[in-house]
Amino acid sequence: MQTNPSTAVGAGTTFHVAQANYYYGSFLAVSNVNLDIPERKITAFIGPSGCGKSTVLRCFNRLNDLIPGAHVEGTIQYRGVDLYDKSVDATELRRRIGMVFQKPNPFPKSIYENIAFGARINGYKGDMDELVERSLRKAALWEEVKDKLKESGLSISGGQQQRLCIARAIAIEPEVLLMDEPCSALDPISTLRVEDLMHELKEQFTIVIVTHNMQQASRVSDMTAFYNAQATEKGGKQGYLVEYAPTQTIFNNPAQQATQDYVSGRFG
Amino acid sequence: MTATDPNAFSQSSSAEQHFSSDLSGRYRLDNIFRIASWVATVTALVVLAFLLIDVLIDGIPRLDWQFITSFPSRSAERAGILAPLVGTIWLLFVTALFAFPIGVGAGIFLEEFAGDNLFARILEVNIGNLAAVPSIIYGLLGLAVFVRVFLPITGGRTVFSAGLTLALLILPVIIVATREALRAVPSSLRQAGMALGATRWQTVREHVLPQAFPGILTGTILALSRAIGETAPLIVIGAQTFVPFVPSFRGTGFSALPIQIFNWVGRPQAEFHVNAAAGIIVLMIVLVAMNATAIYLRNRFQAEKM
Amino acid sequence: MTTSQLPDSPQNSGLWQPNRQLSKSMELLAKIVFGAFGLVSIATTIGIVLTLIFETFLFFQEVPIWNFLTDTQWTPLFTNSQYGIIVLISATFLTSFIALIVAMPMGILAAVCLSEYAPSGLRKWLKPALEILAGVPTVVFGYFALFFVSPILETFVPGLRPFNGLSAGIVLGIAILPTIASLSEDAIYAVPQSLRQGSYALGATKRETVTNVVLPAALSGIVASFILGIARAVGETMIVTIAAGQNPRLTLDPRVPIQTMTSFIVQVAKGDAPTGSIEFITIFAVGMTLFLITLVLNAFSFWFVGRFREKYE
Incomplete structure (x- = not known):
């Protein structure tokens, strides 16, 4: 019903990536990526550092546009629309594809303003107080901060800050949530809370998460993509997609030896 | 878009x-x-x-040779900037002589020795405050202290007094530049020196200071170029605009380029305004030369670090 | 000495005889000498304060403080002398105000341009160019104001006199602009990249990111640069002395000659007033007023930066 007939992508697919190469200037950072990311599932990207998993992630909301020289070849479609098509506006795209970053990055404003900001610039017409409360509740933070909404977003703990950033991202009612190692700066308890949250959020959003933590990938994700890196002649690292399959398969019965070595902790 | x-x-x-x-x-x-x-x-x-x-x-x-080598004159065509030019060069030396060692020493003290005690904190706030005090106030200080109280030493309204005043004026700038240069030296270098049994001062003298020196020098030259362009404190101290001789260190009567320019700007005759413009060019050449030296040092320093 | 508590080195101890006493003395000497150099800067402050207080005290024995604060005429060089400091303060206020109208918006926009819009290759050239502007001696700006800006303004500002507060104020603004731009740029550049990305990821445009996230995050640094700019404008001497005139009058009309605090000091100092004369101590009283104003500005800046600085990491 909502699929562009010119593509062979099934309904139920949020991102369709085919033969994509990611460049920084003339440097090929990630090569030959082929992925179909399913709707309302959690897809995890794992792999050693430098393998380009964040690069692939950051192209889904075209955040890499901000880096001079970064560009992509190949097909990246979002619900059947080419992401890098001229008619697609990056600002509007980012409204629909939310993102949570590696380190909590709340704005130096009040907790309330942190959430209201995105809604305001995107012309939200509903009741702002209600939106703030709803978003904070969804991010399982409301009970902890409801009495200090006027305080700075930087005044709460790291784990709370990260949930504030999640609340901020879901306040603008995105369709997808990209998470770039969202727990790497958090303690184990905060990590657990964020993981629980992800399970709840996947009812509503497609989630793509980059993680260094294989236990986390196996705990939360439905699909897993394993990336690896090889050294180039010039001394840089070039990433490529090794294997993409349901998480069960990747961790128990992978097709590639490299995947087996990585998930069993033999390298990386 | x-x-x-x-x-x-x-x-x-x-x-x-x-x-x-x-x-x-x-x-x-x-x-x-x-x-x-x-x-x-x-x-x-x-x-x-x-x-x-x-x-x-x-x-x-x-701008010609006659202009560079002549003393002031009542007629604009015969006037020149020899006395102010020599005065400015004098000031440069006297200011550097006092400001450089004192500023660098104070910077070393704050960054390497002081730690976090009350004296260091007072010093820090004080330096921040001094940096915002208008230069003309330094002129008043120089007038009251160097010209009057220290009259027997400085000889009154002399290059000596003016140089001391300008030295105090740029002292905060040099201290801050020194501290920044020292801070840029990795602390692993200090630890390496002290792990070999060197005292703090030995480490600073042998390893840290040589590393930081180009940065300190750059900051000092930029500060000096600011001092050279200062007019207001010199007027207050009593720089003169009609000095028909080459000024000496403690001799009464000295001038400087900005003073001469100011004087010519203030004359009603247009010919003197032309002199002022020519004087500005000479002053700017001095400043550009100093800045170029500073930039050259900074670039060489940065290239070495790579 | 503490070294004696360590057990003796078993071998080769004869070859190692460091003069620990000497290194310790040198260390102490360096500390004392450099500490004394640090004292010079404190002595400078004390010297300034004592000098100003002493001379101002003499001044107030001649002129009642009430007259100083409430007279509306400033005629210390006339026989019928009056000492209404408000006349000089208003002139300083006027020129500084014009300067700020020029320098604040331009400075902050230039700072945004340098850190957010200019390609990094261009930025490497633009910032030093702005700093050159900051290094131009103010006497040169004075020349520029009197012989270039004033004649141009005269063609379209009716009633503009050759010496006036307007062109002095505008050029004063140009003179403090690099200070504001450079310091603001430092503050803006220091805002972590992750905040910008966080904002873009919410669907904010570049301007929305700059005005809603980056500038508020850099607020304390920007305000500090404004305050330093104001302090510079208030204490600046040569531009106003050359271009604004030497006529003390209580007015907010920017088209007529006026006299600021600093240009009064220059006027008297040029005239070689004898030590201890009333003219002589008057410049210290004016200097004291100027010093107090910059002190208040500084205190405010300290307070504001301490209160509103955001700590990242």
């Missing part, structure tokens, strides 16, 4: 009913803002260019 088709994506949620982002309006504001920021920057640079060109057009014809 990009032509946007709001229906580029198919809808899966009811979000569109809640959001109405007027994208073209937002991009219009973006453009206005971006253009305004460029206009502001370019305007500042254009003004700088106009200023230099204006002065060059006015002054170049007057």
